[in-house]
Amino acid sequence: MTNDKKILIIEDELPMLKALSDKFSREGFSVLEARDGREGLDLALQTKPNLIILDLFMPVMDGKAMMEKLRQDEWGKKVPIIILTNLNPDDKTLNEIMASGPSYYFIKSKWQLEDLTEKVKMELGV
């Protein structure tokens, strides 16, 4: 069931990172991990993954700042991003972030991991 798609997961909470990383590895993706926005940005520009899963609240550089930086890059402009958050869909901050062009947002505490997997697969056509 392996495919040739690379996913970069940027999440500062280790248990969540592990859950996501395990899940997507089992689904056949090659998974790259980063623990904050700065590390994630460097890794993204170096390895050019097919999709980025990005947490919002992180130390060093948060998800919003990282996305702004990434969008300045020619390649980074087009890479699909899925936002991980616990904000409500109507939250103002989330609306602002969604305006700068990530593909989806995923509410961590409300939705199942399965929903996220579906979204990723749909986005990458797997």
Place this chain on the structure above:
Amino acid sequence: MKTRINTHLATHLKIFSKVLAALVFLIGFFAVLGWQLDVDIFKKVTPNLPVIAPNTAISFVFIGLFLFFLNWTKKDHKLLRVFINFFSILIALLGLLTLVEYIFKLNFGIDKIFFARKMGANVVRMSPQSALNFLFVGTALSFYSSKEKKQVLWGQITIVAAGITAFVSLFGFIYSVAGLYTIAPYKGMAVHTAVAFFLTFLGILALRPETGLVRIFISKGLSGMAARRLLLALFAILGIEIFVMLGGKVGFYSFSYEALIHLLIVTGVFIFLIYYSFRSLDRLAETEKSLEHLKEVDRAKTEFVSIASHQLRTPLTSVSWFSEMLLKREVGPLNPKQKEYLDEIYTQNRRMIDLVDDLLNSSRIDMGMLNIEPRKIDLKSILENVLEEMDPLVREKNIELEKNIAENLPETETDPEMIRIVFQNLISNAVKYTPESGKVKVSLSFAGSHLEFKVADTGYGIPKSQQNRVFTKMFRADNIRSKVTDGTGLGLYIARAVAKKLRGKIHFDSEENKGTTFFLELPVRFYK
């Protein structure tokens, strides 16, 4: 830190500005009428005062219109602004050219643009002060046609210059000092010209009170209060002085008495000001300080709640994800007991997540931290979104969910996050307290003055004797305590408190063992 402003006052000032614009327009209009129909009283008010020049009259008609239209709508009409900018520059140019005519003793013939035949050989040229003032007013209006704050500030500085000239001329008339409204050997400013300039000056300043020089007068803090009171005192002195002067003219008292009365009045106003105003300053300063402190505490509370919510949700979510993967047998088969226990872990964990949400919401309510930010929203999509989120629970209990959302709902102004909380709690309440294979009907419709949201279930119902306690915090009815164990008694409390904040009303009909219907009435427009 920028001071906050009293928006009420700002609105009033803008209306005041419109009234002044209308007056300026009328003065210009009647002066033009005076020229057209040869009505002397419209041209010079009293026989021995200077005549208003045709150029002056026409300019005031336009100035009145521009002042009004700059203030007309909140929407931005770019074309209108360009138009006003262009003609304002023309007015400024008219003033400038007339000044040049005076200084270099030239004649460009611009005084005969209007009413040349009516004037005949007696060409009336606007006074040098009027020319200077039109230069100022035209420039100011041109600055105002821009939306930028810096430009508006320049406009204000320019108009203050015009205001000073107008003020001096106006008081020249009131005090009959011809030297103040004429510059020998030329004829002076007409009296209605002076009045119109003064009104224009006030009108332009009142147009954008939230910026630049005027802001201090409508600011909310101590500085604003002091500024307003001093301004009021100034107006009081000016008003009373005029009466005292008139009294002297009529001969009620001699000159030295008059001087004494002036002195007494100024002293009186100042003493009144000291007692009325500055005594309360200390008290106000105290209040400001404690307000500042309260805000600090509030910020800390908000921060605590949001950090707690983040910290609690993170581990709960991890548990949820790991048990989800185990339950889907992604890492190997489960025996029936393992599956049963894991199901329990998963369900209880979800329950904890909901509980955290409820507790956070109710503590936000208790601390008065519900921030209502109404805006125009699509109510239908919010409701559909909530229903979608509820889907797993609905399917799990095999509940038949019927939704009935009216087409063409009016555009609604409310807080989207808050109304979502109300929808969520009312619907989940119905689903939770309806036994398996029951029915829940959700409808949203427009009822003339308000929107009506309805959730009807075929659930356990609320016993008559306990119906008055339904919205009490932590209340759970006797008949469902043993049937539904995962309720917190917070949902309806939250729903009603939040609905109230949105100016909505919640009520219900219920019969035990038949079901309950909750109604929410929500205004289409949020009102303060």
